[in-house]
Amino acid sequence: MTATRTRGLLVLALAMGALLGVTACSSSKAKVTPPAAPTDARGRAAFTIDARGNQFTPAAAIVDVGTTVTWRNDDAVAHDVEKSADALDFGGTFGVDAGKFGPGQTYSFTFEKAGTFFYTCTIHTLMSGKVEVVAPTSPTTNTGGPISPGAETPSPTG
Numbered sequence: 719m720t721a722t723r724t725r726g727l728l729v730l731a732l733a734m735g736a737l738l739g740v741t742a743c744s745s746s747k748a749k750v751t752p753p754a755a756p757t758d759a760r761g762r763a764a765f766t767i768d769a770r771g772n773q774f775t776p777a778a779a780i781v782d783v784g785t786t787v788t789w790r791n792d793d794a795v796a797h798d799v800e801k802s803a804d805a806l807d808f809g810g811t812f813g814v815d816a817g818k819f820g821p822g823q824t825y826s827f828t829f830e831k832a833g834t835f836f837y838t839c840t841i842h843t844l845m846s847g848k849v850e851v852v853a854p855t856s857p858t859t860n861t862g863g864p865i866s867p868g869a870e871t872p873s874p875t876g
């Protein structure tokens with residue numbers, strides 16, 4: 719009699735242990751997505767980058783000098799757009815804080831100098847992007863060749 723009762727308690731304890739084990743094993747692995755190829759937006763006077771799902775889309779774009787880039791917040795939360803800590807001088811006051819870049823709001827900046835400019839959302843630090851600004855080429859001489867890599871060299875500090 720007592721032996722049967724003890725076995726019953728053991729089964730109950732094992733069942734509870736199994737339940738706890740199931741609930742404790744629900745962690746998910748973080749996925750690392752490789753950087754996408756930059757979107758070629760040369761030849762356009764204006765270009766839009768979406769802030770959506772805590773990502774800038776496209777995260778990398780190539781535009782001509784003089785192009786106005788507009789960031790649009792498509793998320794339900796506020797973001798900001800700021801220079802990355804190691805970014806070049808953008809050639810003007812760059813950035814918008816979260817108070818002016820809430821859901822549905824936009825921010826525009828006209829790139830007046832060539833270079834590769836890195837920016838980020840300081841609230842969601844994994845949210846970042848770059849704009850590669852190149853001197854426009856005449857349509858008759860544009861052979862679709864590679865872009866000069868020289869523009870990424872940071873200017874010396876002084």
Ligand SMILES: [Cu+2]
Nearest residue numbers: 797839841842
């Ligand atoms: Cu953000």
